[in-house]
Amino acid sequence: MxxxxxxxxxxxxxxxxxxxxxGAASALPLLGAxxxxxxxxxxxxxxxxxxxxxxxxxxxxxxxxxxxxxxxxxxxxxxxxxxxxxxxxxxxxxxxxxxxxxxxxxxxxxxxxxxxxxxxxxxxxxxxxxxxxxxxxxxxxxxxxxxxxxxIRWNAIEGYDQAAAEQAPHAWKAGDQTRLLRRQIEAMDDGGVFVLTAPANPFRCPPGPYERASLVAHYLSQHKPRSKVLILDAKDNFSKQGLFMQGWKDVHGDRIEWVGLSGDGKVVRVDAGKREVETEFGTIHKASVLNVVPPQxxxxxxxxxxxxxxxxxxxxxxxxxxxxxxxxxxxxxxxxxxxxxxxxxxxxxxxxxxxxxxxxxxxxxxxxxxxxxxxxxxxxxxxxxxxxxxxxxxxxxxxxxxxxxxxxxxxxxxxxxxxxxxxxxxxxxxxxxxxxxxxx
Amino acid sequence: MIFRSLLAALALMFVMSTATADQRWQRVEAVTQALDNRVPELEGLSLELPLVAEDGSSVSLSVSFTGSLEDGEHIEKIRLFAPGNPRPEVADITLGPLASPANIATRIRLSETQQVVALAITNQDRAFLTTRDVRVTVSGCLVGGGDASAMAMANPRLALAGSARPGQPVTVRSLINHPMETGLRPDGQADDSIEQQLVESLTATLNDEPVLTARFFTGTSANPYLQFQLTPEEEGELKLAWQDQKGEQMEASQAIKF
The missing domain is CATH 3.50.50.60 (FAD/NAD(P)-binding domain)
Incomplete structure (x- = not known):
């Protein structure tokens, strides 16, 4: 020595x-050196x-x-x-x-x-x-x-600023935003549409938007069975996509609809007051609950x-x-x-x-x-x-x-x-x- | 012509003698052929791509001209190359005076980490070139365009972002669904690839006056997307026509109203 x-x-x-x-968590190769x-x-x-x-x-x-x-x-x-x-x-x-x-x-x-x-x-x-x-x-x-x-990159999507997030929560930082979105989901009428907008890469928690859509669909199936989930995505490919899509089919039938980038899924404008979004090619979607996962x-x-x-x-x-x-x-x-x-x-x-x-x-x-x-x-x-x-x-x-x-x-x-x-x-x-x- | 070539060769030698890592484009045959002995200015063209592409099958690209032009001079061609792909050609765009300012966005395929090259040529034969390094963490090479049986074009889309005003640029967005099979993707059988099927071109006209023509290659993503600026002088009909390799056509149109 x-x-x-x-x-x-x-x-x-x-x-x-x-x-x-x-070693337990990150398996470092080691140590000789x-x-x-x-x-x-x-x-x-x-x-x-x-x-x-x-x-x-x-x-x-x-x-x-x-x-x-x-x-x-x-x-x-x-x-x-x-x-x-x-x-x-x-x-x-x-x-x-x-x-x-x-x-x-x-x-x-x-x-x-x-x-x-x-x-x-x-x-x-x-x-x-x-x-x-x-x-x-x-x-x-x-x-x-x-x-x-x-x-959050406020205003990266036109109309999505801090005030808008109080009406159309992102809930992409856990805490008050999570509570707000939960209250909105609970207050939603049966037969309503939960719209989630997902950003392009890179963003926090790549499978997160799709798990959220899944679990909101699960809640709706129990409490508001006539309601739907619509995902508007700025990507065509996402994390664990094959597994999610198969799981949605297996468990949620047609309750969850996913629209990718090439199907005009990219949201370019949010009107939080009207709970409305507009896509790249001008389609307007109205939401009962609007959850914007914005660029970051x-x-x-x-x-x-x-x-x-x-x-x-x-x-x-x-x-x-x-x-x-x-x-x-x-x-x-x-x-x-x-x-x-x-x-x-x-x-x-x-x-x-x-x-x-x-x-x-x-x-x-x-x-x-x-x-x-x-x-x-x-x-x-x-x-x-x-x-x-x-x-x-x-x-x-x-x-x-x-x-x-x-x-x-x-x-x-x-x-x-x-x-x-x-x-x-x-x-x-x-x-x-x-x-x-x-x-x- | 000989004189110009000689000057170009001398200038190129000078450029090459000061070459840095950013001049790798000089060794790309497709780029030097497109330059055809012109010596490009390295300032004036701006190329935006993510530094890291997490999905090489669809990487957002935008290119715009920010330099200065002479009176009557406009950008006539924009060509995009991905020299690290099996085939370097991505897209060739020919712009008429109505498609100004020269500002194009599209989505491209990148098979690996590489330097993407954009070239612009004016109607007065000046060339501008710029490059951008992109790290690719998931190759776009073998990702399919979705349903491989759906080889036909579908769902042509066209939209204006904002309202048109005389002499003012408005952003035009276009998209058509198509797998853009490269002909390089194995079909699961030994030594065989899925047949190449591309959307070959997109032509835009305003009241039958040419606005822009784009040629797409294997480096263009599935579901080819193109965004450009239109500066209309009068009202009318903006018409887009896509043509695939089989010669089939699809159209979309949009009224331009002030």
């Missing part, structure tokens, strides 16, 4: 723990790391930073005391779950010694390495990790930090998830350009772990490990019918590539679909417990 490794021994053992933990990396002994493990955003990416990163380098001074900035997940919010819309059952808090992070500050991050100055906070104070960082999620971009603070590019999303070094535009700012989750990894909670969790390990490595003066990530995503056609997609991602020629993966079989029987629906609940419990330590 070299002298520098001896010095770092305490850390290396915590790194091994980190890697063990990460780690102990041979001497590197300059510029370790600074009392450094201050600031994490902005307490969702899947940020909460996971804060937890794994503190757990694996307990001397680090880790602050999490998150405005909400209670975090509602987008995953399983479609179940709330269908009356299958309560808002409480998708709520999470920051108690575990506090117990681990993370300082949790409930305020907004307003600005980032990468020169003075300072984050300005909504309460007027500011906080310095050595390393900054942003997990800002998405913001990286969360606001990413723009302020200067890490977004012209696409509105954040380019990152795929090995570390450090911004390619601003040094010492790491970005994870839906805000990043990590395709072919999807913008999903599970992917954000895996990226949070990789970025946490990369930050610790950088503070130690070590080279980052070669990462890999996994993503698993379940969708429900109804409470008894689940489908899934899973993939593993690795670096090839400096870019993220899917190294293996697949979807549920197309010819599975009802028992198999029911099992997948059960696995979906297990998946939710496991990923939220790993992220927030809450048991749901």
């Amino acid at each position: 070299t002298k520098s490794n001896f010095k770092n021994q305490g850390l290396n053992s915590s790194r091994r723990d980190l890697l063990k933990l990460m 780690c102990s041979s990396l001497g590197g300059p002994a510029s370790k600074d493990l009392s450094a201050r790391v600031v994490v902005v955003g307490g969702g899947f990416g940020g909460a996971t990163a804060a937890k794994y930073l503190k757990r694996n380098a307990p001397d680090l001074d880790v602050t999490l900035v998150e405005p909400n005391k209670v975090f509602y997940t987008c995953p399983f919010s479609n179940l709330v819309l269908a009356g299958m779950r309560t808002m409480d059952s998708i709520s999470h808090n920051y108690n575990e992070l506090r117990e681990l010694g993370v300082r949790v500050v409930h305020t907004t991050a307003q600005d980032v100055d990468p020169v003075s390495r300072t984050v300005s906070l909504g309460d007027g104070s500011s906080i310095r960082y050595e390393k900054l990790l942003l997990s800002p999620g998405i913001d 971009k990286a969360g606001f603070i990413a723009d302020r930090a200067g890490v977004t590019n012209e696409s509105g999303w954040v380019p990152v070094d795929p090995v570390t998830f450090e911004s390619t535009q601003v040094k010492d700012i790491y970005v994870v989750g839906d805000a990043t350009i990590a395709a072919p990894m999807p913008k999903s909670g599970f992917a954000a969790n895996a990226q949070g772990k990789v970025a946490a390990a990369a930050i610790i490595a950088a503070l130690e003066g070590q080279r980052p490990l070669e990462p890999s990530w996994a993503n698993t995503c379940y969708s429900l056609i109804n409470p008894e019918y689940g489908i899934s997609v899973a993939a593993v991602y690795r670096i090839q020629e400096g870019l993220i590539h899917e190294s293996s993966g697949g979807v549920s079989p197309s010819d599975a029987n009802a028992t198999f679909r029911k099992l997948e629906a059960d696995y979906a609940s297990g998946w939710y419990s496991a990923i939220t417990q790993d992220t927030w330590g809450t048991r749901r």
Whole structure:
């Protein structure tokens, strides 16, 4: 063992723990390389790391930073005391779950010694390495990790602005918007049409609109059986398309109608007051409940930090998830350009772990490990019918590539679909417990 | 002519000597043939494509001319190339003076990560060229256009986005349903491909005056979409006619009223 490794021994053992933990979720290939990396002994493990955003990416990163380098001074900035997940919010819309059952808090992070500050991050100055906070104070960082999620591109569809979202909710950030849409669905007349408009790629949760249509159709079949669901899509191809379409046929008959891009499904104008949309070729659709899933971009603070590019999303070094535009700012989750990894909670969790390990490595003066990530995503056609997609991602020629993966079989029987629906609940419990330590 | 070629060759040598990664188009035969010894200006044409395409079977593209033209000069041709596809041709668009400003949007197929090339040529024989790198995460190469048995054109669509005014540009959108079989897609039998079937062309006229003609190739997505600007001087009937490889035609029309 070299002298520098001896010095770092305490850390290396915590790194091994980190890697063990990460192995479970993100299957890191490893480790041999780690102990041979001497590197300059510029370790600074009392450094201050600031994490902005307490969702899947940020909460996971804060937890794994503190757990694996307990001397680090880790602050999490998150405005909400209670975090509602987008995953399983479609179940709330269908009356299958309560808002409480998708709520999470920051108690575990506090117990681990993370300082949790409930305020907004307003600005980032990468020169003075300072984050300005909504309460007027500011906080310095050595390393900054942003997990800002998405913001809506207001007016990207004519007429769809913040005021319109109060009448035609997006419910693409869970919380009040979810409650509003749920109330509208409950108040809908039997025989009405639930219209969901889906955006072009890229957007948060690629299978999300189609699971939502499925579960709203399930609710309608129970409570308002003469009602229909119409999906107007700005794409011709979507996630798990074959499985969704087969599931709709199997379970929902002709209750769900999907109109893709080449069938004039792209919505170009919204009149939220009239609950009306107009497509590219001038067709007007009237809705009883109008749910607009609008075009999106990286969360606001990413723009302020200067890490977004012209696409509105954040380019990152795929090995570390450090911004390619601003040094010492790491970005994870839906805000990043990590395709072919999807913008999903599970992917954000895996990226949070990789970025946490990369930050610790950088503070130690070590080279980052070669990462890999996994993503698993379940969708429900109804409470008894689940489908899934899973993939593993690795670096090839400096870019993220899917190294293996697949979807549920197309010819599975009802028992198999029911099992997948059960696995979906297990998946939710496991990923939220790993992220927030809450048991749901 | 010889003199022009010589000048062009000299200029090209100069350009090539300062070539960077952004001049890969110089090695694409389809592009150099289309240039026909013209030396393109590299400023003035703007090409928009996503940096990352998550579905290579339908990638939104728009190209517009933002440079300056002489009096009486207009963009006469816009040609699009995807040199990383099995066949580089995407679309050739011929614009008349009514199809101004030169601003085209369509949807293209990309089989792999590559640099897309747009070329514009004016009626005074000036050329403008620009390129754009696109990372493709799901290849559009083998994705079918939907129902392979539905080889006929269907559902021609035409719409104006906004209202027409004399001398003011209005956006025209068009779409027709068709699988645009490339002839490169295996049909499941050994060594055999599904026969090529393309919508070959779209012709737009206003009161029988030519507005625009588009030729589509294998690089155009299934259900060919084309958006352009129309600057009408008088009211009348805008007519679009699509023709497929079998010679069949479909039409759509729209009244232009001020």
